Amino acid sequence: MTTSDIPEPPKITEEHFLDTGTGVEAETEVEDAPPEIARPWNPEQIRVNTKQFSLRNALDMIEDGSLELAPDFQRGIVWKPVQKSRLIESVLLQIPLPAFYFAEDTDGLMRVVDGLQRLSTIRDFVRGGDERGFELKGLEYLQSAVEGKRFEDLPAPWKRRIYNTQIVTNVIDPTTPSDVMYDIFKRINTGGTPLNAQEIRHCMSKERSRTILRVMTSTVEFNAATNNMGGHIRMNDREMALRFAAFWLMGTDGYAKYAAMDPFLQRTTIMLDNVKDVNDARVGDLHEAFRKAMVNAHLVFDEQAFRKWPLDSSGRNPINRALFEAWSITLAKYETEDLERRREAIVDAARFLMKNDYQYLEAITSSTGDVRRVMLRFDVTAQAAEAGK
Known part of the structure; x- marks a missing residue:
C-alpha cells in the first residue's frame, strides 16, 4: 500500500458527560465486530x-x-x-x-x-x-x-x-461468580445516567484495589503526563491505571486468555483486592513502574503523551486509552537517560505511525479490545520505542 492509498484517518471523538468533554477519546466498535467473548451462564450460579x-x-x-x-x-x-x-x-x-x-x-x-x-x-x-x-x-x-x-x-x-x-x-x-455479578450489573445499569464499566468495578471492588488505583492516579507524575486527569468525574483515570496494572501483571499473553477488556480488568481488580495474588511488595513494584512510565511518557511526548499526534498535526487531542496502555507499559522498561537521548527519534517514529500506518490507527481507534489489535499495537509501539538506537 502506498501513502496515497492510505484512507483518511478515523475521526477522533471525545467522550462527553453532561454536555462536557471528559478529555478522553471515545472507544468505538466496528459494526461487524464479533462479540467480545462467549461466557454462557449457569443459571444455578446466579x-x-x-x-x-x-x-x-x-x-x-x-x-x-x-x-x-x-x-x-x-x-x-x-x-x-x-x-x-x-x-x-x-x-x-x-x-x-x-x-x-x-x-x-x-x-x-x-x-x-x-x-x-x-x-x-x-x-x-x-x-x-x-x-x-x-x-x-x-x-x-x-x-x-x-x-x-x-x-x-x-x-x-x-x-x-x-x-x-x-x-x-x-x-x-x-x-455468584464475580464475572457473572459484573455482567448482571451491566445489564440492569439503565438509570438516568448509567454507570460506566469502571464505575461498576469500583462499586463492586474492595478497599485494597480502590486504594492502589487512587494512589497511582494521585501522583504528580501521572497528573503531569495526563494534564491533571486524576480525580476524573467518570473514573477514567482509575481505568487507565487499572489497564496498566493488568498488562503489567499479566502481559499481552494474559490478555489473550480473556480475549476481552472487561473480564481482563475484572480479573485484575480481584487480584489487586487479594494480598495472596498481589502482595504488598508487588504493589510497591507496580507503583514504581507506573511512576517511571509516567515520568518517561512526559519526558518523551510532553503535553502530547497518550494522544493521537500524527505528522502535520499541531493540536492536542483527547487521551486515547489504547495508546495509554501500549506506551505506558513500553516506556516503563526504559531508563530515563536513554529516552532523553533518543526522544526526537521516538517522537518521529510514533507520529509517523499515526499518519501512515492504517492498521496501527485501527488498533488504537475501533474494536481496541480485539486480541489481534491489542497484540499489534503493543508490538508496533515497542518497535517505535527502539528508534534512534
Missing part, C-alpha cells in the same frame, strides 16, 4: 435475593459500615440541588422508589451498585452529609409545606414518613 429495608434501617447500616456507598466515588456530585430535592419530595409523597441492587461479600458486607446516587442523596439530606444537610428547593407539589426546609426543620410526621419508607433491594449472593 443467586439474587429480594429484601425490603426501611430507609432508617438502610441509613443505620451505612453508618455502622455494613452497607457501603463506595468511598471516594465521584459521580454523586453531579446531581443538582433541584434533582436532590425532588427525590426527597418523591419520598415524602410516598412514590415508590425504583429497586436498588446491592452486592454482598462473604463477610456479609453489602455494597450499593445500582441506586448509589439516590441513597447518597437521602443520606446527605437526613444525616447531614454537608454538616446540616441541604435545603429543599424547586419542589413541584410540596412548596407550601417544606420548601426551603432541611431535615431537622421538618415536622415529626414528615420525618417519620421518610424513615419508614420501604425500599426494595435485590441482593446478589456472594456465591
